[in-house]
Amino acid sequence: MAPPGKEDTNDERIPFMQRLLDNPFLLLFLGVAMPAILYLIWGIMEIIQIPVAR
Amino acid sequence: MATASDFRTCPTTGLKVHSAAENLIKANAVVAVVFLAIGGLFGLLAALTRWQAVHILPADWFYLALTAHGLDALLVWIIFFEMAVLYFASAILLNSRLAAPKVGWAAFWLMLIGALVVNVAVLQGGSSVMFTSYVPMKAAPHFYLGLIVFAVGALLGCGVFFGTLVIAKEEKTYQGSIPLVTFGAVTAAVIAVFTIASGAIILIPTFLWSIGWISNIDTLMYKLVWWAMGHSSQQINVSAHVAVWYAIAALVLGAKPISEKISRVAFLFYILFLQLASAHHLLAEPGLSSEWKIFNTSYAMYLAVLGSMIHGMTVPGSIEAAQRAKGYTKGIFEWLRKAPWGNPAFSGMFMSLVMFGFIGGISGVVLGTEQINVMMHNTLYVPGHFHGTVVAGTTLAFMAITYLVVPLIFRRHIMFPGLAKIQPYLFGIGVLGLSVFMMGAGTLGVSRRHWDISFADAALSFDYPPAAFLMMTLNGISGILAALGGLAYIVVVVASVLFGKRVEGKIELGSGAGAAVAKYGSAGTLKIPGTAVLVAVFFTCFVLYYFVNWKYLSELWPMK
């Protein structure tokens, strides 16, 4: 584990991906939005568009 | 605000334990185990009924038992245990106080009341609609209401989890990033939120339909949204039990992730893509396009499967590295041979890992292939598959970590250590049989959720091949083994919690608990040849089984 105080002295920028993975609420947004769009909304659009039998 | 007296320091792990979190973990774990017992009993009855020579239940009771088995074993036991995992991975592992314990208790009571209401509805007999409750088959209104109340409770629990993450960060109870196990719990909680939201979208209108306020629920729409809940809830399990694998490897063997980056990206693949696999249940439906089916069933080009395959290597890899660091370096497999096989936490975890990968994982991908699904949809292959994922994978992993939760959280020594030692093997072998024989029967065409495969009272006649009846017999025997394993678990856990010797001071969790693991795993020094062999065997099985099924498919009647 990092010794206390190390955080203040080390000013190396945290890479973007690490900041993404450290942000649970951004992950929550992505984890809800992805299946909502790709699975649910796309699926609902297809069901709505099923034609009526002649 | 919690005061210092609300905390104790765990003498074994050095973690600060918030008493409110500890009490909630205890309550959720206890209720979970009670519902496992109920669900397991119904499961045994179902298996014994499908064993054609025993055929223990009459038809109406069989369908009732199967409904109750699905609800209690697949939903109630697992979600309650997952609440305990979420509180553990947040408050305890982060040395933090739990956010809003009162909300946590509200969540607990809502879930308990919801679960009881659903069980009453099912036992009253008017709601034998199976776990899936496909419309237009109608259950009693309180069946849906109980599920909704249960889901609201679970959502509150997820809120407490996220709240605790915020508090821990603000109060700087840890430095840097959250532990990997907590990250796995974040993954589970994210998927849980989507799961519960989908459940609300479909169950609330269905409830209104059951009391007559809505005249019609579209069956395809119901199935689409219901599975966003039904399948995703199993993805919560996958994330949670992978987190449990990492936790047990760390606590028992002092294992450290080979690469934080790779393991976390694997969890990110879960967050982004795992839930798309809800489409596995809609591959045989009319009206959904092949484009939608292929994209979703493959978790966007199998990226979530990639996540699982990564965990499948990094978990045994981290164990191998830890064991080698302790000096078990002879040959390729000394680290595995000399692993603590007598420790039920380890043996349960390792069997969960192997069976989830080889049985549940491979069969799941094959079953979820758009075209191959037509040979397996709604046959016993499906429950065969998910007993490999959810029972051999999740339930066994949760049983395994119980052997750590009891001494660490309940602070009781495990009673009947001899029984505890064989319990994971008994349960694991039973579940292995259940999975394999149900998949075998499914390959022979046997229908799932079916009371009488001899069709004795049907107007027309039909016989499944004799081998199918043999499979169902073996399945019944495996069910008895698994039930004995489950009973042993419940006896050990209940006895230990109620009558176990109190834990004083530091305890020994495993062969290498607390042993400082030297820095290993940097790119140059990592040596895990045993894991490489295991992974190569797995990959070979995967590829062979996958293409064998394409071969079978090509022999089917042409259809388009």
Add this chain to the structure above:
Amino acid sequence: MAVTPPESRVWWKEPVAKIELTWVIIAFLWGLVMFFMMIYWHVVGEQNISNEAYRIDAETFTKKTQAMVDQHTVGQRKARNSDREVPVVAPPPGSDVYLIGRLWEWWPILQLQKGKSYRLHVASVDWQHGLSLQPVNINLQVHPGYEMVTTITPRDKGEFTVVCNEYCGIGHHLMLGKILVVD
């Protein structure tokens, strides 16, 4: 350890061991193979799930099925436990054939010719059912309100059974139908 925060503050830049990276690449490529296999089978494979489906109400679907039965019935099959008879219908190859799933039977019995193609329309008129053709082992979900149209070509001669494999109430295990394939 996995239960404690990562040791270094910036763990994203830690190098990845070669063995782990190799596995990630293999697993990723294998995923692509499996993904494109499904698309490939749509191009060259003979067994694909139909994308043709329509909304249809129970009455209309029953009427269409009845019209086929009226025109092409060639015999009757007696139930083994009652006086009921089920019509055996032999529509011409290439035509539209209809199969109703209802509580608790598949109706009527279809008689098809080996090697000839038919446009098979399947729908339920009440609850959801599962069309499970045995021992061929083709399994399709059948919804009320939707008909699925599949062009199917029987490859083998003989008597085939349609089992219901979607739970549809207390008579679910009694629900059978037949497809007869002749030369």
